Amino acid sequence: AQSVTQLDSHVSVSEGTPVLLRCNYSSSYSPSLFWYVQHPNKGLQLLLKYTSAATLVKGINGFEAEFKKSETSFHLTKPSAHMSDAAEYFCAADTGGFKTIFGAGTRLFVKA
C-alpha cells in the first residue's frame, strides 16, 4: 500500500538558515510527488511537483526538492528561511489512481 511519511511534526529554524523538511514515500511504482504549503486558515498551495523528469525539482519561493529513488525520499529544502515561510508543509503522492495521499504535515517555525 502506498504511504507518505513526514519524519518531523515540527521543525524550528532561525531566519536566514537552511530549511530541511523530510518526506519518505512507499509505493510499488514511481509516483508523482508533491509538496504543498498551508498558511493558517488557508487552503493548500502547491510548492513543487515531481513527475519523473528531473530528480531535482525547483518550486516557488526558493524551495526545491530532490527525488531519491534509492532512499524513497523527497525532502524539501530552502537555503535561507524567511519569516514568511512559517507554515504547515505537506508532502503528497499521487497513487496513480484517483487519490492523492498526504503526509501528516510538518509545521515550520522561523525564529527572528
Next chain:
Amino acid sequence: NAGVMQNPRHLVRRRGQEARLRCSPMKGHSHVYWYRQLPEEGLKFMVYLQKENIIDESGMPKERFSAEFPKEGPSILRIQQVVRGDSAAYFCASSLQSPAREQFFGPGTRLTVL
C-alpha cells in the same frame, strides 16, 4: 480565472443537524475531490467526483456522509446528523484531468459541531 471556491468558510452546527458544504471548481475543471483535515493531522481523501458521477468514495464514512456534483452548480458535501467528531476542516480540490497531476485547493470550510 477564479480559483476553487468553497462556502461557507465557517459553519457551526449543533449535534444532530445537517451540514452542507459547497465547492465550485476552477473554470474548466470537471474533476472534484473532497478531503477532511482533523486537527493536527494531514488531509484524508474522502471522495472523487466528475460531473454527475461518483468515481471513488472509498474515503467516505459509510453513514451520514454523501456527495454530489450535479451537471449544473457546485459540488455538495452533505453530512447528516452531525456529531462532534465531524468537526474538522473540509477541503475541496479540482483538477483539469485525472488521474490528477495537480490539484488546486479551495480555502476550506471549517465545521464546528457544538
